[in-house]
Amino acid sequence: MFHVIVGLSFWEMGKEAIRLKDGKPLxxxxxxxxxxxxxxxxxxxxxxxxxxxxxxxxVRILVLLVYIS
Structure with missing residues (x-):
């Protein structure tokens, strides 16, 4: 079992972001x-x-980082 920690865009893509090595969906x-x-x-x-x-x-990931100072 492995854990994937991602940003908001993965949440929107859901399970579609996980792909096999040949590019086919899981x-x-x-x-x-x-x-x-x-x-x-x-x-x-x-x-x-x-x-x-x-x-x-x-895993296809687009990570959104927001810093508030």
Whole structure:
């Protein structure tokens, strides 16, 4: 399981931001699910890792930083 901490634009894109290494969207099954734990944390959960799960998962992120002084 890995955690992804992102900005507001990811919240708007939701699960569509998580892609497989070949650019295809992540397909959720009973074994693979992405869960929103808070406004800035999504968790990709894999139950029982299989050989077909090996590879790189990319996340498209546009981060908005606002500093108030």
């Amino acid at each position: 397909v959720e099954t009973s074994r693979i699910q992405s869960v929103k734990e808070s406004d800035t944390v999504w968790v990709l959960k894999m139950k029982g890792m299989e050989m077909s799960d090996c590879g790189t998962y990319t």
